[in-house]
Amino acid sequence: MKQIKQNIRLVLRGIYRIANGFLGFAYDFRRFVSYGGWKETLSDKEMRNYNIMMAYHGLEKSLSYKNRDPNAGWSAAEKVFLKLTQLKGITDIGYHDKAAKEVLTTFLTLAVNIDKPRAKQMLSALKELPLSSEDMHGAKEFSGDLYRQGVLANPEAFFNSRYSLREYKEETVDDELVKRAIKLAMKTPSVCNRHAWHIYHASDREIIDKALSYQNGNRPFGKKIPNLLIITTDLKAFFAGHEHYQHWIDGGLFSMSIMYALHSLGLASCPLNWSQRPKTDRALRKAIEIKPNHTVIMMMALGYPDEFNKVCSSSRRPFEDIYSEMKMK
Numbered sequence: 544m545k546q547i548k549q550n551i552r553l554v555l556r557g558i559y560r561i562a563n564g565f566l567g568f569a570y571d572f573r574r575f576v577s578y579g580g581w582k583e584t585l586s587d588k589e590m591r592n593y594n595i596m597m598a599y600h601g602l603e604k605s606l607s608y609k610n611r612d613p614n615a616g617w618s619a620a621e622k623v624f625l626k627l628t629q630l631k632g633i634t635d636i637g638y639h640d641k642a643a644k645e646v647l648t649t650f651l652t653l654a655v656n657i658d659k660p661r662a663k664q665m666l667s668a669l670k671e672l673p674l675s676s677e678d679m680h681g682a683k684e685f686s687g688d689l690y691r692q693g694v695l696a697n698p699e700a701f702f703n704s705r706y707s708l709r710e711y712k713e714e715t716v717d718d719e720l721v722k723r724a725i726k727l728a729m730k731t732p733s734v735c736n737r738h739a740w741h742i743y744h745a746s747d748r749e750i751i752d753k754a755l756s757y758q759n760g761n762r763p764f765g766k767k768i769p770n771l772l773i774i775t776t777d778l779k780a781f782f783a784g785h786e787h788y789q790h791w792i793d794g795g796l797f798s799m800s801i802m803y804a805l806h807s808l809g810l811a812s813c814p815l816n817w818s819q820r821p822k823t824d825r826a827l828r829k830a831i832e833i834k835p836n837h838t839v840i841m842m843m844a845l846g847y848p849d850e851f852n853k854v855c856s857s858s859r860r861p862f863e864d865i866y867s868e869m870k871m872k
């Protein structure tokens with residue numbers, strides 16, 4: 544009898560979990576339909592900038608090959624050109640509108656292209672667009688020595704000394720230091736370089752407490768978290784239907800970079816999951832200003848570590864458990 548009851552409980556729990564999963568999928572799908580970039584509304588500055596960035600990144604890749612096919616890149620160039628021509632009359636110009644023009648100009652003025660009639664035609668049309676950027680766009684040379692600047696004297700010391708810390712010094716971390724960590728994390732790669740992240744930061748007790756009241760993994764330490772981040776990614780950056788998971792992937796990568804960036808600056812952090820029910824996600828959005836098109840990836844506590852800390856060992860399973868040589872079937 545006891546066994547039967549236990550089995551029934553297991554089945555009911557399974558059904559409940561599947562139903563919850565379904566509600567979550569439906570909520571995410573609704574958000575993708577409402578806010579996703581699939582509409583390609585180029586009059587929307589943000590959507591256009593993600594879209595144009597995707598197009599010119601194809602051109603950047605073509606420019607970056609050491610032995611490039613002299614005929615390559617034209618289809619990407621046409622795409623960028625088409626999007627740029629739609630900027631006529633638009634005053635609300637974004638960063639990537641400008642970058643796109645620079646990259647296309649670099650491509651068109653390559654020795655192999657500049658005398659082509661199509662290149663001349665495009666270049667003359669581009670002159671009509673009053674956009675310019677001071678940043679470096681296109682492709683650049685990058686030596687092995689520069690790459691090796693990233694080599695750590697003791698990588699094990701760096702990676703193995705990061706722990707999720709849940710109790711910090713009382714002191715709030717200065718805004719500038721938090722911003723520095725975020726800037727470092729902005730070097731995170733993202734799909735087609737769309738870098739669709741948006742970070743919300745608070746060091747105000749009332750705001751932190753309010754945001755954390757919807758998060759289920761911060762008890763009992765939440766009350767003393769000195770700084771809180773909410774890491775989000777912008778659904779407007781994702782165009783194709785099969786990209787429906789991409790914002791979580793890009794947001795997850797960014798989140799890890801922030802943790803390492805904070806660690807490199809002597810700050811400690813603890814990721815705080817946002818695997819929440821739709822109801823809770825909606826409630827957070829009612830209480831805290833988060834753009835509706837921004838998907839919450841996770842929250843993150845951060846602060847200065849104390850001189851004496853206690854952390855979970857969180858030991859990792861044996862390497863062999865997670866590693867296999869790839870083989871043909």
Ligand SMILES: Cc1cc2nc3c(=O)[nH]c(=O)nc-3n(C[C@H](O)[C@H](O)[C@H](O)COP(=O)(O)O)c2cc1C
Pocket residue numbers: 705706707708709759760761813814815816817841854855857
């Ligand atoms: C996405 C994500 C969500 C997490 N959520 C929580 C959380 O809600 N509360 C918490 O105390 N720890 C949370 N953690 C921290 C994990 O428990 C911790 O990373 C794990 O045990 C490994 O320990 P370490 O980070 O110290 O190496 C989360 C970690 C990740 C990556």
